[in-house]
Amino acid sequence: MLIRQMVGVTGREAERAVLEGLVADVAAGRGGSLLVEGEPGIGKSALLAAPLAAAGAAGCEVLFGQCDELGQRLPLSAMTRLLGVPPRSSDPRHAQAAPPRRRPPDRAGRDPHPGGADPMVAATEQLLARVDRLCASGPVVLALEDLQWADEATLLMWRSLCRSAAQRPLLAIGTCRPVPRRPALTRLRRELRPRGGRVLSLDGLSEASVSELVGVLAGGTPGPRLAARLGSAAGNPLYVRELLGALVRGGSLDRAAGTVELPADGRDTGELQALTDVVADRLAALSAGAQRVLRTASLLGPEFSVADLTAAAGGADLLAAVEEALSAGVLESAGSRLRFRHTVLKEVLHETIPSALRAGLRRHAVRELVAAGAPVERVAELILPAVREGADGWEWEWLADNAARLVHRAPVIAVELLEHALRRADADCPRRHVLADRLAALYFRTGRADRAGELARSILLATSDRELVGRARWLLTSIALRAGRYQDVEANWHAALGDPRLAPPWRAGLLALLATARGFQGRLVAGRAAMSVALAEGVRLDNATTVGYALNAAALIRSREGDQGGALVLADRALARIGDDRELVDLRLMLLGHRAVALDSLGRPGEAEESLAHARALAERTGPVLLSMSLVRIAERYYEHGRWDDAQTVLDEVTDLPQGRWQLARHGLRALIDARRDRQQEAAGHPQAPDTEVAPPTWPVAASYRIVARSLALERTGRPREALQVLAALLAPAYEYDTRRHPEWLVGLVRLALAVDDRHTARTAALESRRHAHIEPLPATRAAAQWCRALLHHDPARLLAAIDHHRTVGRLPDLANALEDLAVLRAASGDRDAARVAFGEALALYAELGAVWDARRAAARMRPWGVRAGIRGPRSRPASGRDALTVTEQRVAELVVQGLSNPDIAAMLLLSRRTVETHVSHILGKLGVRSRREVAAVTAGTAGTAGTAGTAATGGTAGTEVTGGTGGTGVESPGRAPVTVRGARSAPAPSARPGSRPSPSQNRS
Structure with missing residues (x-):
């Protein structure tokens, strides 16, 4: 080990200084990130040895891990090993970080419903939380080697760690080869420097450094002939060491007067020019039994467990072979596992196995590992290379039997294996449809709705299996519902009605989804009828899924009818019925959303926030699609309560929204905040913003955000009549739910109509607000109705209830708008002192919100009454400090x-x-x-x-x-x-x- 450390620092003084500085920083509480890249054998690992030891001596917790080629399709395997997370742990810092268990599949080997929670996403979030808690206990150094072989989940997690390393005592050190060039690694390199990270590229050693290295390894300065021979190593320390080792074993070095030289008579191993020849020379010194065991080990990857090797190697004399390989420096210990001392050793051993024999050995290893009860992802690691090399189909049976578990444990590798299986399977093979079903559910969960729908339709055309037919129709309906394509939900239901293959539980569940779609469309009578039948059938069948979805539709319909208290009771009833079933996470998120809306409407904002926090925590374990949808819901609430900075922060976290209403809601929220903050260029629209003109008004609130934002933009540019024309679209029946959710929009319509002397539109909007308060007599709707009447009849006293309500529930934007209107009405009635007070508080709130446009509008409205903002009017928040x-x-x-x-x-x-x-x-x-x-x-x-x-x-x-x-x-x-x-x-x-x-x-x- 000492020699290895000396080799690692020879000729690397500048790089060592960088590492020592980073270690000193993290020990002092300042985090950082480093990427060390270079070809195999260039000295990446050796360079890290001394600094990592120094970090440990300085009180840092040092964790070291390595990625391997076969494991790159196995999510988070490297990170789990790096962080030392066992399946069960009493350590409170990582008791929650082990990959979550999931309920067993049904007897047919299939999960009850497609699109459940994603355990890998949950594990990623828990592992990141583990790192946070480790850092709270003291400085932490994470070193992960061979990132070029890391799986995608590990690379995403590593990038996240590097991005946030500066905000905690964490030093994240990764190493990688220049090739293969992976896009995720390219992004990592590109992100590091702007965020304060470092990238070290290790080149070959200079001639002087090679000479120094020879002095360390061979005890003398190399002579001219040896120096020329070592020149073929191109300054690579590993190649230098291996070439020297081969020359020593061949007795081809002479030492005299501090010089090490090749003999003049040519007594050297002249044919040992390539590194592979050098490695083969080293391996040739091992016994035949050890070589056989090592060839089998090369099929298991650069790192493997003793149990895996025992199963794969069969009856070989394993103990003696392993001891011989350890003594020869071919293998080394890696905690409770073994690994090849150099990747090149594994590669040479692997290539010495004839391709025909290699397939047979791999098949034998797979069978032995399966018999030994190895995890499905470990078996899949060995099957994947066979698939790529064109296996003869022996992997087919195992994959068909283990598809469900593999999808949840290793989704990336499952996609490749399942797609391969579908390409090879005959069209009439019954197991083909099972695999298509698993793959469709996986694509739906990860956001590939197009491919999921294609597979579901292929299942409907080719099988009579009642379970598979039901799952396919459920998946197609869920895709349409999530995207807001309610007409497709209706079409799927009518197709299902004429399908004799559909079992009663699936038919009842689809009817519940249809009721939900009709509720979103505002077809409340038809929705209630479908919901009632679905609920009764679900209760009769004692089917929690059907009952849960039917109650979800009932809560939605009750909310749209204006009974928020009833909606809350139904949502709570549904949540209790479905419990913590992970396969129903999509439903649980919808119910928590209904619950938050009802609680906010009932004037219980604290409970509403807790409900959304619960939804966010649940969504973080499901994958980017459901998480992004939950984040949009949270941003909506932040906007309503004036937490605009928080809303923008949350919207920045959104990564993967379904096409349609969710994207429209996101861009609409951004446009609203930008418009009210008078960011003209941003408010004009975003490059990827959906087209408002084609947005169906049946998308809850989403289309309305863009309408309000466009109206604001027109008003800001001095076109109030055009602004009124745009905003008046909210009076259409299709937007009734939206204006009940946001009764302040009708208030804004009254204000704008009066500003352009359109009293007819103002009266219409006020009457609509009054009708909403009658249908849904909640504090918010009653306050809005009084507010509209106050504007219409110039009665400031009616505004006090609205001000009191919004102050109590903490809806600061509405409070500021109400105070602005109160100031105008007070001034118009001659009470200037009261007008100044209300105007002052409105401006203070606008300043807090950063609502520059609102403040300018308020100042313009007050100017005719001689009340103006002073020289210390609304100021923008400074950029620093x-x-x-x-x-x-x-x-x-x-x-x-x-x-x-x-x-x-x-x-x-x-x-x-x-x-x-x-x-x-x-x-x-x-x-x-x-x-x-x-x-x-x-x-x-x-x-x-x-x-x-x-x-x-x-x-x-x-x-x-x-x-x-x-x-x-x-x-x-x-x-x-x-x-x-x-x-x-x-x-x-x-x-x-x-x-x-x-x-x-x-x-x-």
Whole structure:
């Protein structure tokens, strides 16, 4: 080991200095990332040896792992080994990080429903949380070698670790070869430097360094002939060492007077020019039994367990062969496993096996591993090379029997194997349809809806299996429902009605999905009829899935009818009926969404936030599609409550939305925030934004966001009549659900109509708002109806109830708009003092929100009454420093100072770990520091200083003065007493519950 370390630092002084600096940084609490790349044998591993040892001596927890070629299709295998996560662990830091168990499949070997939770996504999130908690205990160094062989999930996780390494005491060191060139590795290289990471490319050693290396290995300076021979190694330390070893074994070196030289008479192994020849020379010295065992081991990958080798090698004298290979330096220990000392050793052994014999040996190894009870993913590792080499079909039977488990344990490798099997299988083979079913469910779960639908349709055309037919029709309907193609849901149902192959449980379940689609379309009577039949059939069959989906449709319909209390009861009933069934995660997320909407409408915002936090935690274990849909729901709520910075942060996390209404909702939310913040270029639209003109109004709220944003954009450019024409589309019956969810939009329509003297449209919108309050007599709809009447009849007293409501529930954008309208009405009635107070608080709230356009509109409306914003009007939040932190970032910073990990902060604030990670990154950037420790020094005694009355939910530093014709101040500057509008009840103190909106006093240290 000492010689290896010396070899690793010879000629690498500059690279060693970089590593030593990074180790010193992480020991001091400053994280970083490093990628070391170079050809095999160039010295990557040896270079790391001394710095990693030094890191351990400095008190860092050092974890080392290695990827291998066969394991690159096995998700997270390298990361699980690196982090030392056993299947069951009592260590609280990683008790949740082992890959989750899943319920056993049914007797036919198939899961009950396609598209359940993704255990690999859950495992990734849990492993990342484990790293966070390790870092909370002290500095951590993670070293992962041979990233060129890493599976996609591992590379994504490694990139995430490198991106966030700077915000915790974590040093992430990866090594890789220049080839194969993988896109994920290219992205990693490209991302490192802009984020403060380093990339070291190791080239061959110089002649002087080679000479120094020979002195270490052979005890002398190389002579001219030896130097020429070693020149064929191109400065590669491994090649130099192996060539020297071969020359020593052949007795071809002479030593004299401190010089090592080849003999002048040519007594050397002249034919040993290529490294493969050198390696073959070394292996030839092993016994025949050891070579046989090693050839079998080469089929298992560069690293393997003793149990795997025992099963694959059969009755060979394993102990003696392994001991001989260890003594010869061909194998070495890797914890409880064995691995080849150099990858090239494995490659040479593998190539010495004739291809025909190689297939037979691999088949034997697979059978032995299966007989020994090896995990399906380990067996699949051996089958995949056989598939690529054109196996004769012996893998087919195993794959058909194990497809369900393989899909959940190793989805990437499952896709390749299943696609291969489908290409080879005969059209009339019954097992072909089972595999197509598993592959379709996998594609649906991972967002490949087009391919999933294609496979489902092929199943319907080719099989009479009632279970497979039911699953295929369910999948096609689920795809259409998720995309908002409700007409396709109806078409699938009518096709199912005429299909005699469809079993009663599937028919009832499809009817429940049809009821849901009709509910989204606003066809409530037809939806209720379908739901009632489906629910009765589900109860009769005692089928939890059918009952759950029927109750979900019932909750949706009840919500659209205006009975939010009834919707909440039905959603809770459905959640209790389906329990924690992982195969029904999609349904559970929909029910949690209904629950959050109902709770918010009923004036229980804290419980609504908890429901969405639960949904987010569940979605993080399902994959990017359902997670992205959940993030859009969360962003919607953040927008409504004025947490616009948080909404944008969450929307930035969205990666993979289905085509249709979800993408429209995302872009609509962005456009709304950009418009209200007067970001003209951003608000104009995003390159990938869907076309509003073709958006069906039956997509809940999604189309409405774009309508409101477009109306704002037109109003901002001085075209209020065109803005009114666009916004008036919300009066159509198709948008009734949307305007009940957002009753403030009808208020905005009344305001805009009155501004252009269109009293007919204003009265129509006010009557619609009043009708909504009658149908759905909730605080929000009643407040909106009073608000509309106040504008229509110039009655400021009617506005006080709306102000009181929005202050109580914390909907700051609506509160600010109501205060603006109150100020205008007070001024028009001659009460200038009251107008100044209301106007001042409205401007303060707009400043907190960053609502520049709203503030400009308010100032323009007040100008005719002689009330104007002072010279300290709404100011933008600074880009850097303590005052640049939003309130959420302030709270996160406070918890960072307390030493909490990102997962623990997320749990306290009802956020996701990834959202907290984003906030910490913003905090470090705004404060200009490199570590969590330095955050404490910068924020000591300053947390929460940027709040003012009614502004604690959104952060900001703006101060506001309001002056009028008689002079005077209408609102206090930051740090003074809260402003209260005369005639309105005082708002209750914000809750101290984790995740609730902090008050200014709570923000102060």
